[in-house]
Amino acid sequence: MMRQRSIFTFHSWRTNVRVRFALADADTYDITLETLYNNTGPSQKTTATKAELMGYYKDMNVIRRMEIACDNEYKARNIRGFCHLYDGQEAVCTGVEAAVTRDDDWITSYRCHGVAYSRGCTVEEIMAEQFGYSNGVVKGKGGSMHLYKKDSNFWGGAAIVGAQVPVGVGIAFANKYQAEEGEKMNVSMSFYGDGAANQGQCWEAANMAKLWGLPALFVIENNEYGMGTSTHRSSALTEYYQQGNIIPGVQCDGMDVLAVRECFRYAKDYAASGNGPMFIEVKTYRYHGHSMSDPGLSYRDREEVQNVRAQRDCIASLQDRIVGQGWATEEELKQVQKDARKFVTAEVKKAKQGSELPLHEIYTDIYHKEIPEFIRGAEMATSAYNGKSTM
Numbered sequence: 521m522m523r524q525r526s527i528f529t530f531h532s533w534r535t536n537v538r539v540r541f542a543l544a545d546a547d548t549y550d551i552t553l554e555t556l557y558n559n560t561g562p563s564q565k566t567t568a569t570k571a572e573l574m575g576y577y578k579d580m581n582v583i584r585r586m587e588i589a590c591d592n593e594y595k596a597r598n599i600r601g602f603c604h605l606y607d608g609q610e611a612v613c614t615g616v617e618a619a620v621t622r623d624d625d626w627i628t629s630y631r632c633h634g635v636a637y638s639r640g641c642t643v644e645e646i647m648a649e650q651f652g653y654s655n656g657v658v659k660g661k662g663g664s665m666h667l668y669k670k671d672s673n674f675w676g677g678a679a680i681v682g683a684q685v686p687v688g689v690g691i692a693f694a695n696k697y698q699a700e701e702g703e704k705m706n707v708s709m710s711f712y713g714d715g716a717a718n719q720g721q722c723w724e725a726a727n728m729a730k731l732w733g734l735p736a737l738f739v740i741e742n743n744e745y746g747m748g749t750s751t752h753r754s755s756a757l758t759e760y761y762q763q764g765n766i767i768p769g770v771q772c773d774g775m776d777v778l779a780v781r782e783c784f785r786y787a788k789d790y791a792a793s794g795n796g797p798m799f800i801e802v803k804t805y806r807y808h809g810h811s812m813s814d815p816g817l818s819y820r821d822r823e824e825v826q827n828v829r830a831q832r833d834c835i836a837s838l839q840d841r842i843v844g845q846g847w848a849t850e851e852e853l854k855q856v857q858k859d860a861r862k863f864v865t866a867e868v869k870k871a872k873q874g875s876e877l878p879l880h881e882i883y884t885d886i887y888h889k890e891i892p893e894f895i896r897g898a899e900m901a902t903s904a905y906n907g908k909s910t911m
């Protein structure tokens with residue numbers, strides 16, 4: 521296994537200085553981070569305990585197995601509709617969750633399974649949601665793209681590209697509005713893709729966030745493609761963390777869970793302390809095609825994917841660190857992988873024991889003061905007038 525060095529890059533337009541900071545080699549976890557602004561930037565070391573690393577390793581394996589289970593269930597036609605998988609990107613959600621608290625808000629795109637797991641949704645709930653069953657995280661009413669967990673301040677799962685970004689900034693506004701004077705604020709993190717990053721609504725939201733000094737993090741998960749379009753074909757600027765103009769930006773290696781964690785510890789503190797927003801670019805990669813209907817090989821070749829798997833994979837590089845440190849043997853880590861697989865299989869089984877909600881449930885969970893008279897379903901059989909089927 522090739523060892524990767526992890527890079528933090530901080531960019532300040534004010535000083536127009538770009539500094540690259542290398543994490544120390546994989547078997548030590550100290551990182552040296554220097555100034556971003558006014559010599560007050562992240563100058564710290566990081567240490568990770570065995571328990572932390574083993575925890576991240578387990579979680580990342582569970583997410584990967586869960587995504588493989590989604591793939592299988594989709595192909596078996598037990599999951600229908602849109603389904604976007606997150607394998608390859610596991611270090612992002614795992615590292616972020618390790619850095620922030622659940623009082624901080626998180627909103628993301630349709631590629632939301634990993635985030636939902638990190639925010640505390642069970643695998644059973646995530647799978648059942650995709651089966652359309654009532655034991656799903658939102659009772660089977662949302663599906664793959666609309667996972668939520670209100671009690672962990674996880675606000676979805678948005679299917680419209682970029683739509684979550686202004687909503688996330690609205691949440692940041694609420695956080696500032698409701699915060700006690702002088703106290704640290706909860707931050708609101710809007711995650712979006714490289715394909716969304718040049719949308720007008722993202723720029724507008726960033727402008728407002730800066731203008732009003734909101735505790736907002738603009739987090740671009742750069743997995744190199746928006747559907748089948750590579751970043752180089754769609755974006756004049758491919759270093760997305762520089763998009764903020766006068767908003768500072770941070771770039772981190774999204775295939776390194778510790779780099780993600782440190783990056784978000786820093787960014788959270790920056791935004792929570794009243795310094796305003798920050799742009800973050802997390803450099804990651806997705807192994808699957810864009811969605812289940814995309815084999816993912818017409819715009820990139822097999823070799824590219826294989827190279828990322830061989831050289832940058834987030835689970836393999838963490839494994840390398842743990843073994844290098846002598847905290848576990850390869851056999852022990854293989855056992856963790858086996859356990860994750862067994863666990864996910866059992867959760868899928870539990871999920872399958874669920875069932876669909878009755879039809880009248882389409883009248884509930886609607887953001888409307890009174891029960892509406894008419895509900896239009898996908899077809900006549902699922903539409904209803906005054907509670908009665910129109911068929």
Ligand SMILES: Cc1ncc(C[n+]2csc(CCOP(=O)(O)OP(=O)(O)O)c2C)c(N)n1
Nearest residue numbers: 631679680681713714715716743745746747
């Ligand atoms: C407003 C809008 N335009 C187009 C689409 C179709 N669409 C769905 S995903 C996607 C690509 C987005 O890519 P990116 O932001 O990089 O996210 P990723 O899928 O890589 O996570 C597009 C164009 C959509 N859902 N919404």
Ligand SMILES: [Mg+2]
Nearest residue numbers: 713714745746
């Ligand atoms: Mg993308």
